[in-house]
Amino acid sequence: MPAQMRFRVYRYDPESGAKPWMRDYAIEFEPKGKKVLDALIAIKDTLDESLSFRRSCREGVCGSDGVNVNGRNVLACVTPLEGLAQPIEIRPLPRLGVVRDLIVDMEQFYRHYRAVKPYLVNLDPEPENERPQSPAERAELDGLWECILCGCCTTSCPSFWWNPDKFLGPAALLQGYRFIADSRDQATDERLDFLEDPYRLFRCHGIMNCVEVCPKGLNPTAAIGKIKSLLVKRAF
């Protein structure tokens, strides 16, 4: 017997001219084994097709559906409904501009990502086969490359809230470090030059909201700490 579940969802359509508002929904829905995204889809399919949100893989790997559920940044597709206090309040990720409903403008976030030059730089002639990398060297990348760019961390970071245009935020810094940590990359100095900046990197005060919310269990604060210690080492 499906239970009745209650939701409060942030709604905003700039075209309507109306201000943002919270809309209540009640649906018959069996929460067992289901995720927040399942409920959002059920609401859209049966109650209100105008409810807008992004989704793609529905299994926590594409990073489309970062939202704020009961005050916490999560991926809707991997967040179990069971155990959430009702009405379950769903809002867009904080601090970014709202395009519509749960859809935020990610451009700022992507710009910071592009700024760290998130690609391998190696100017040696390419060998015939693979560039060798030991399992230990490769292990340095674990916990870095798995980032799905969902934005949950960056938009939960108070330093980003204060300086969204200048502080790169945990996701971009994690990716910055992913290439510094790669034994095949040759641009460490240039990367550190770029990051050595009172805002881009040093606005991180180790609050660790990023670690707390990362749906992939990654640790951007640790990566940022490693960048900082490399900068310190370099100075002497």
Added chain:
Amino acid sequence: MSAVKTSIPKRTFDAVIVGGGGAGLRAALQLAQANFKVALISKVFPTRSHTVSAQGGITAALANVSDDNWHWHMYDTVKGSDYLGDQDAIEFMCRNAAAAVYELEHMGLPFSRLDNGKIYQRPFGGQSQNYGGEQAIRTCAAADRTGHALLHTLYQRNIAARTQFFDEFFALDLIRDQDGYVLGVTALEIETGEPWLFEARATLLATGGACRIFRHSTNAHINTGDGLGMVLRAGLPLEDMEFWQFHPTGIPEIGSLITEGVRGEGGYLINKDGERFMQRYAPNAQDLASRDVVSRAIAQELLAGRGCGEHGDFVYLKIDHIGADKIKERLPGIRELSMQFAGVDPCVAPMPVTPTAHYMMGGIPSNMHGQVVTPVRTGPEEAVPGLYAVGECACVSVHGANRLGGNSLLDLVVFGRAAGIHMIETLRENPIARPLPEDAVETSLARLARWDKRKPERKTERKPEHEPQKTGTETVAGLRAEMQQIMQAHCGVYRNEALLKAGLEKLSAVEARLPDATLSDHSKMFNTARLEALELENLLPIARATLVSALARTESRGAHSREDHPERDDEHWLRHSLYFRERDQLDYKPVRLKPLTVKTFQPKERTY
């Protein structure tokens, strides 16, 4: 240069690529690095594309672990395809596989490594040494997140190459002139709801698969076969649409994929009696037989009442015996998925799995240069000028009737690159754009206008904004759910004439109701309801193509298993199907049995 004024904003590029998954990104990179002006249109930010979900790896005979060479890979692929694959294209893919993987490594892809520093490889289904001998170890992996690693790496290289991205633009229709040249596409800017015209001398479709025609599928929500819909609307055919791969190990109900790499790392399937039943179905390869074989074996077990659980509708995949450390190192993503969606930690208990729609072997007919080909007076495979297709949306055909695991990511990068190279030639040979037809955007604008239509009676009784808006009698979500139910019930692992016929009748009824569907959301801003309607317009004809093609093929080959025609019939059916939307017409073309340089692998009985 075009004298025609269109009513919508226009952008002009050398090349336009539709789709930001692995295939589209690889092709874009080739063009951007050659300094062509290339636009990549994607309905999602590129790293949200379904390539990201690929887990187990990319197959190439690097011989890092077992003795290997591309000839054996080619043999396995031909055999895996149940001899429906085109052997010239298969040779091209397998011959170029190692170079493609090394190229990805040079780009920065974080492959897992062996102790000697080389790329890690794991065994996958259908792989052999010496043309059918011992198991080969051929699939290159980045843990069990190889697709994620590949997609992000290719996106990153495109950032470096300054490819121009149009993220969250939904392609609507191909623009084709009277002589059949493709001159670009129309696309909807999702955020603003504005239609755009993208004019280009070369257009590449890389729009991925369409398993969302089924109720249960491993595919992302976005896999709605948009490129296939565009091609059908342009009057071009689809090839081999009866062949859909049911992956043996999807999580029941949820659909999420459990990689074949689990069995590659030593996992095996058991039924409710705890029996390793694959030993009965594939005495040699056992759990690493081809996917079609394993899926049928599971289906047989379920039919025989040896399924697990309350309803006996799944079997178990056991891996805990390899140890928690190995699982956490090599299969971390699977462990996460299984815990999240099946509530099972594979380190301590077996995972429930069941055959689940996974991959479309058919698609837009293309050749190994990525050119879209169609029968014209002079021959069965004439290139459509200006149009290319690669990746899952295309049918080269390297996968034939059944794809081998690890060959999909390979297909993306090998043919993405090949298409990019051929497009560069085309652009150099055709420096001047042909004029756009007068009615270039009419079809698309009419489609958009159709979904602006409101139910007249609803206007008067429109409820206040805070109450649920009831739509017309038919809804997009309702029709989509019915289509998915029909395909699931009538076009699964096993098919027969009566089942397919009934399915086609039901689907026709659903299609007939589509004109009655209306939307209640008419906002221009990021209107996902409208997007889903446009996607349904792509899905429905794909479902139809599937049923019609499956009904006609009276044999069993690869993933197409007809209970009423259980044998493969090379005499009549060693040929590709071509489905045209107009009057559900079917045509056929021969399989290309002649490879580029090596000897033909003659069709023979396929056992594992």
